[in-house]
Amino acid sequence: MSTTAEYVLTYFAFRGRAEHIRLLLEDCKIPYRQNIIPDEGESWTPVKARGLETGEIPFGQLPVLHEAGTSLYLAQSGAIARHLARRHHKYGQNELEASLADMLYDTVSDIRQVYRDFIFDENWQAKRESFVSNASNRFALLEKFMSSRNTPYLVGQDTTFADYHLLEVIHIIQRVQSDIIRPYSWLQSFCQKMESRPNIAEYLKSSRRFEKPVPLPHA
Amino acid sequence: MYQLVYFPIRGRAEHIRLFFEDLKIPYESKVITFEEWGKYKPEHSGTKELPFGQLPVLRDDQLYLSQSGAIARHLARKHDKYGKTEEEKALNDMLYDMTVDIHSIYLKHIYDPNRKDKMDTFVQEAKGKLELVEKFVQRRTKSQYLVCDEPTLADYYMYEVLDILAREVKTILESYPKLQAIHAQMKSRPNIAAYLKSERRFDKPVPVSDS
Numbered sequence: 001m002s003t004t005a006e007y008v009l010t011y012f013a014f015r016g017r018a019e020h021i022r023l024l025l026e027d028c029k030i031p032y033r034q035n036i037i038p039d040e041g042e043s044w045t046p047v048k049a050r051g052l053e054t055g056e057i058p059f060g061q062l063p064v065l066h067e068a069g070t071s072l073y074l075a076q077s078g079a080i081a082r083h084l085a086r087r088h089h090k091y092g093q094n095e096l097e098a099s100l101a102d103m104l105y106d107t108v109s110d111i112r113q114v115y116r117d118f119i120f121d122e123n124w125q126a127k128r129e130s131f132v133s134n135a136s137n138r139f140a141l142l143e144k145f146m147s148s149r150n151t152p153y154l155v156g157q158d159t160t161f162a163d164y165h166l167l168e169v170i171h172i173i174q175r176v177q178s179d180i181i182r183p184y185s186w187l188q189s190f191c192q193k194m195e196s197r198p199n200i201a202e203y204l205k206s207s208r209r210f211e212k213p214v215p216l217p218h219a
Numbered sequence: 220m221y222q223l224v225y226f227p228i229r230g231r232a233e234h235i236r237l238f239f240e241d242l243k244i245p246y247e248s249k250v251i252t253f254e255e256w257g258k259y260k261p262e263h264s265g266t267k268e269l270p271f272g273q274l275p276v277l278r279d280d281q282l283y284l285s286q287s288g289a290i291a292r293h294l295a296r297k298h299d300k301y302g303k304t305e306e307e308k309a310l311n312d313m314l315y316d317m318t319v320d321i322h323s324i325y326l327k328h329i330y331d332p333n334r335k336d337k338m339d340t341f342v343q344e345a346k347g348k349l350e351l352v353e354k355f356v357q358r359r360t361k362s363q364y365l366v367c368d369e370p371t372l373a374d375y376y377m378y379e380v381l382d383i384l385a386r387e388v389k390t391i392l393e394s395y396p397k398l399q400a401i402h403a404q405m406k407s408r409p410n411i412a413a414y415l416k417s418e419r420r421f422d423k424p425v426p427v428s429d430s
Binding site: 052055058059060070072074075076078079082083086087095096098099100102103105106107138140141144145148 | 264265267270271272282284285286288289292293296297305306308309310312313315316317348351352354355358
């Protein structure tokens with residue numbers, strides 16, 4: 001199992017579906033470089049077409065992870081996160097933790113989808129209150145899970161790929177409602193713990209970190 | 220014995236049932252009707268039995284697992300149907316997630332009360348994805364199924380989603396020979412064929428009367 005392999009992560013110049021992958025790579029100090037596509041229009045169109053042709057962008061979507069020296073071009077952010085997690089000991093310490101990590105990752109993905117539906121809605125201003133309520137209810141269930149699990153991270157003593165995803169989703173929703181996790185002490189301490197992990201702290205302050213979750217003015 | 224808790228439809232549980240059936244893994248089916256759900260959900264949401272207020276849930280001994288993708292992966296790991304190499308596992312994840320995307324296109328369409336007027340859009344969106352998967356699978360000329368020479372994680376879900384697409388639009392798989400072949404191969408596996416004819420098999424993909 002090589003830990004010096006260079007990964008190339010191709011994505012756009014915002015956080016989007018790549019950010020939790022970046023958080024994992026950064027936290028674990030996994031060598032990687034970014035192939036940033038400057039925009040979703042003129043820059044992306046030829047890259048997408050070529051990528052579909054060659055198989056380097058297998059489904060015409062980003063992010064894609066390529067491992068230098070192999071023929072693997074992996075699409076789907078969940079598949080990328082899981083592949084890196086498998087490789088770099090971020091899939092839990094045992095079978096139980098692995099399955100819980102899967103459940104939590106997908107649960108967080110559902111919350112991200114709710115965010116997406118809201119933030120891309122033309123009528124988002126009118127939908128803000130019901131979005132915040134929906135998100136809060138979902139965070140309440142995560143809070144309950146965490147308190148019953150009683151572990152420092154979502155599934156155990158160490159971070160898994162699910163933790164990076166949750167951190168990012170909390171962050172993007174905090175941009176809509178800054179006190180969204182105020183009622184939830186486990187989620188609050190989770191956030192603090194994650195943000196103060198040295199490599200994450202450094203990354204969040206760095207120029208590698210894009211500000212916007214999605215390329216919309218109100219995001 | 221595993222227990223799978225879900226509604227009396229195919230829905231998000233069907234590919235899990237297909238996995239159990241194909242591999243002759245004993246399982247118990249606990250059916251919650253939509254009427255019962257009205258009470259079951261608020262009573263159990265946030266408890267061990269229903270951690271995130273959603274079905275399906277798999278009970279495996281002391282573990283209660285929600286999210287169909289987590290359940291499918293849990294079973295695939297336990298029963299060694301995730302692929303042999305790291306690459307095969309990664310590709311299984313990628314194709315499984317792609318299948319989720321295609322399923323979402325179907326679900327958005329099937330729940331639309333005006334869906335009969337929007338067939339063209341549905342077909343276009345679905346075919347856009349099918350074409351990409353077909354191309355990908357064609358590139359992997361060595362394997363009989365999506366990733367490996369035997370069905371693994373993604374195949375059970377892809378088979379179900381291809382099946383419900385074709386149920387809605389009979390000819391939709393016509394331009395995709397490799398996907399058609401995988402669909403036909405899965406359907407004719409003896410244990411799956413027997414299951415499809417059995418009374419354990421719910422007819423409807425979703426609780427929509429003409430689905």
